[in-house]
Amino acid sequence: xxxxxxxxxRRVTRLGVFGILLTVAGVCAFAADASAPSVPPAVAPGEPxxxxxxxxxxDAIELSPFLVNADQDVGYQAANTTAGSRLNxxxxxxxxxxxxxxxxxxxxxxxxxxTDLMAFTNAEPELDDGVGFNANAARRADAFNSPFRLRGQTxxxxxxxxxxxxxxxxxxxxxxxxxxGPNSVLFGNGATGGLVNLATKRASVRKxxxxxxxxxxxxxxxxxEIDFNEVLRQNQLAVRLFGVDGDRKGWRYWDYExxxxxxxxxxxxxxxxxxxxxxxGRGDLARNLSIPWTAMDHITLWRAQGxxxxxxxxDPAGSGTVNISTVNRYTFMENDGSIxxxxxxxxxxxxxxxxxxxxxxxxxxxDYNFTGPGARYTSDFNNTLVRLEQKLGQHLVxxxxxxxxxxxxxxxxxxxxRIGLEADPNxxxxxxxxxxxxxxxxxQLFMENNxxxxxxxFANEVSRLTASYELDLGPRLGQHRFAGLFEHSRFKQGxxxxxxxxxxxxNVPIANTNAPDNTANYFWRRHYVTEGDFATYYFSDPRxxxxxxxxxxxxxxxxxxxxxxxxxxxxASRDTNARMFAMQNxxxxxxxxxxxxxxxxxxxxxxxxxxxxSPTDPRVATGERVANEWVLDxxxxxxxxxxxxxxxxxxxxxxNDRLSLFYNQSSNVAAPRLDRTVxxxxxxxxxxxxGQDAGIMLDLRGDxxxxxxxxxxxxxQTGDAxxxxxGPGIQxxxxxxxxxxxxxxxxxxGS
Numbered sequence: 001x002x003x004x005x006x007x008x009x010r011r012v013t014r015l016g017v018f019g020i021l022l023t024v025a026g027v028c029a030f031a032a033d034a035s036a037p038s039v040p041p042a043v044a045p046g047e048p049x050x051x052x053x054x055x056x057x058x059d060a061i062e063l064s065p066f067l068v069n070a071d072q073d074v075g076y077q078a079a080n081t082t083a084g085s086r087l088n089x090x091x092x093x094x095x096x097x098x099x100x101x102x103x104x105x106x107x108x109x110x111x112x113x114x115t116d117l118m119a120f121t122n123a124e125p126e127l128d129d130g131v132g133f134n135a136n137a138a139r140r141a142d143a144f145n146s147p148f149r150l151r152g153q154t155x156x157x158x159x160x161x162x163x164x165x166x167x168x169x170x171x172x173x174x175x176x177x178x179x180x181g182p183n184s185v186l187f188g189n190g191a192t193g194g195l196v197n198l199a200t201k202r203a204s205v206r207k208x209x210x211x212x213x214x215x216x217x218x219x220x221x222x223x224x225e226i227d228f229n230e231v232l233r234q235n236q237l238a239v240r241l242f243g244v245d246g247d248r249k250g251w252r253y254w255d256y257e258x259x260x261x262x263x264x265x266x267x268x269x270x271x272x273x274x275x276x277x278x279x280x281g282r283g284d285l286a287r288n289l290s291i292p293w294t295a296m297d298h299i300t301l302w303r304a305q306g307x308x309x310x311x312x313x314x315d316p317a318g319s320g321t322v323n324i325s326t327v328n329r330y331t332f333m334e335n336d337g338s339i340x341x342x343x344x345x346x347x348x349x350x351x352x353x354x355x356x357x358x359x360x361x362x363x364x365x366x367d368y369n370f371t372g373p374g375a376r377y378t379s380d381f382n383n384t385l386v387r388l389e390q391k392l393g394q395h396l397v398x399x400x401x402x403x404x405x406x407x408x409x410x411x412x413x414x415x416x417x418r419i420g421l422e423a424d425p426n427x428x429x430x431x432x433x434x435x436x437x438x439x440x441x442x443x444q445l446f447m448e449n450n451x452x453x454x455x456x457x458f459a460n461e462v463s464r465l466t467a468s469y470e471l472d473l474g475p476r477l478g479q480h481r482f483a484g485l486f487e488h489s490r491f492k493q494g495x496x497x498x499x500x501x502x503x504x505x506x507n508v509p510i511a512n513t514n515a516p517d518n519t520a521n522y523f524w525r526r527h528y529v530t531e532g533d534f535a536t537y538y539f540s541d542p543r544x545x546x547x548x549x550x551x552x553x554x555x556x557x558x559x560x561x562x563x564x565x566x567x568x569x570x571x572a573s574r575d576t577n578a579r580m581f582a583m584q585n586x587x588x589x590x591x592x593x594x595x596x597x598x599x600x601x602x603x604x605x606x607x608x609x610x611x612x613x614s615p616t617d618p619r620v621a622t623g624e625r626v627a628n629e630w631v632l633d634x635x636x637x638x639x640x641x642x643x644x645x646x647x648x649x650x651x652x653x654x655x656n657d658r659l660s661l662f663y664n665q666s667s668n669v670a671a672p673r674l675d676r677t678v679x680x681x682x683x684x685x686x687x688x689x690x691g692q693d694a695g696i697m698l699d700l701r702g703d704x705x706x707x708x709x710x711x712x713x714x715x716x717q718t719g720d721a722x723x724x725x726x727g728p729g730i731q732x733x734x735x736x737x738x739x740x741x742x743x744x745x746x747x748x749x750g751s
Contacts, residue, residue: 094652277389288377294359297360422445501516560626603686
């Protein structure tokens with residue numbers, strides 16, 4: 001059925017969809033009216049029910065047209081949203097597909113991260129980065145938040161409607177809204193699948209609250225939270241302090257995640273028409289980088305052939321051994337603190353039929369993570385938000401906002417995802433100076449790797465001016481709300497992957513001077529496991545110091561991290577000036593609600609390219625860089641500029657308090673893939689998204705507490721260079737205009 005829906009959308013006109021839904025809605029409305037008592041509604045259809053003001057209020061605080069007040073949420077029931085029109089609007093009057101989650105709901109399901117919440121939405125994790133089984137995006141330094149898909153398309157994340165890359169913790173969040181499908185009013189430059197917007201906590205001038213919470217749960221999870229909101233002057237001045245201190249282990253050995261974060265916020269209302277609010281938070285996070293499968297099997301064939309120990313030549317078929325390397329290969333044996341040159345030495349093989357396999361669960365249980373204690377990801381981040389809202393007269397409200405969030409990340413990562421469990425079949429081992437000694441660990445199992453330390457930085461800075469105007473033309477001509485926006489944003493994201501190599505006292509690589517990142521220069525680490533003790537089954541621990549410097553041919557060698565690849569050395573930026581106009585119109589005594597939005601984003605995308613640094617560069621002479629390693633060249637970049645208009649239109653018709661019909665169409669522009677080029681030297685174009693939604697909302701009791709929504713949607717994206725053929729090491733590919741489309745019927749219910 002799902003595969004046929006795109007054809008249905010091509011064959012059925014929008015008027016036809018309206019006609020079908022209108023017929024169904026009319027029958028339901030007749031039934032609802034026939035069974036409902038004839039009592040006039042307490043509020044007009046589509047108008048949100050307003051909570052009573054607190055008893056200790058000296059004067060009523062008028063709600064902002066730009067923000068949703070979480071005090072209006074009752075339990076799991078969210079009353080309003082800004083995601084449909086940029087204006088604070090009742091969910092019942094919103095045609096766009098918005099799913100809000102209140103703070104009480106987030107607490108009750110124990111959601112800490114965005115991944116925890118995604119299990120309760122229509123989103124799904126995105127694991128593929130173009131290389132399938134060996135997908136490594138989650139183990140890089142620029143893995144800011146777990147990627148996900150909405151409606152089959154890539155989704156985006158924002159904090160207070162500003163794109164973010166800082167690690168998210170829902171303890172900092174007042175409310176979450178999932179806007180499915182493209183929506184130009186929210187974002188001209190954004191993901192086609194939709195946006196998950198998180199509203200941070202603000203200081204409330206209504207009443208003081210104090211929260212201390214400790215959570216102890218499975219996998220040694222201990223988490224402390226504080227949230228103190230102090231009203232210093234009723235309805236005028238308040239401060240708030242909230243934060244988290246959490247440590248947890250995972251279900252796999254070596255897995256962990258530790259986080260510390262603290263935010264301070266203030267709200268000041270010097271006059272009833274003026275509100276100034278600000279917050280600043282910072283924190284850090286550290287976690288293990290894991291691989292969710294077992295290591296490769298490199299021992300089965302060797303054991304099947306008798307587990308022979310020798311210094312002979314490689315004999316894959318006869319003895320199940322292969323040559324480690326035909327060039328010098330300096331390897332640090334962590335168990336005894338020695339360095340050997342394993343050139344032309346042997347290792348075991350597991351390929352009985354020429355095919356590689358993973359170890360079975362009996363050989364390496366899944367609840368042991370073989371990346372070990374050394375695979376570590378860290379993030380230091382901060383988030384700043386300042387808002388000034390001013391009411392001018394009875395109907396005009398203006399808000400200025402400044403938002404900045406940034407993160408500096410590190411990852412002690414690895415590139416060979418085919419790391420296996422191997423056996424050492426060598427009788428002797430060569431020393432770096434040319435001698436040799438008997439192998440004290442002949443026949444033992446081991447794992448080894450070369451570490452690839454990398455760094456990444458994300459920063460987004462947004463300045464925004466928004467205005468709202470309300471116009472009431474009476475019962476016949478309706479009520480109308482208008483919003484305008486001017487916004488400037490500057491987004492930057494960079495990554496520097498690395499490789500740990502050996503260089504001498506003059507910063508000259510040990511073997512290949514033309515390519516310092518070449519494997520001939522790698523410094524390897526080996527860890528011998530204790531067979532049967534699976535906690536020791538990991539490839540190495542970089543915290544163990546190696547006996548360096550190492551003397552080879554009168555040269556002193558130490559380890560150094562150099563640029564690991566051209567594609568992994570990157571810096572992309574986006575500068576955008578945006579203009580937006582939106583209006584919301586209430587007709588026929590508020591039975592019909594229409595929304596229209598138009599936005600233009602003038603964006604400049606720039607991506608610096610990496611090149612090998614010249615040996616004559618001053619940075620080489622000072623020792624800052626190694627000759628011929630990969631560095632960014634500020635003179636060599638790809639740039640793309642454009643003006644991207646997008647639109648949205650929606651309508652909701654309320655037959656009565658219980659039954660409503662809605663339709664919404666929208667578009668957006670997604671940023672081009674700045675991490676790849678097409679037709680070498682050219683950035684991919686900005687892709688475009690389009691979406692249509694139509695359906696029925698049914699308020700089962702007529703009090704907006706139990707609402708069901710049946711939604712038919714069609715979402716498509718064109719022009720995306722979604723795949724990286726050959727994996728992330730391939731820098732360029734040819735481009736064909738691609739259509740990605742998802743259509744289905746979804747049902748949701750809330751209370």
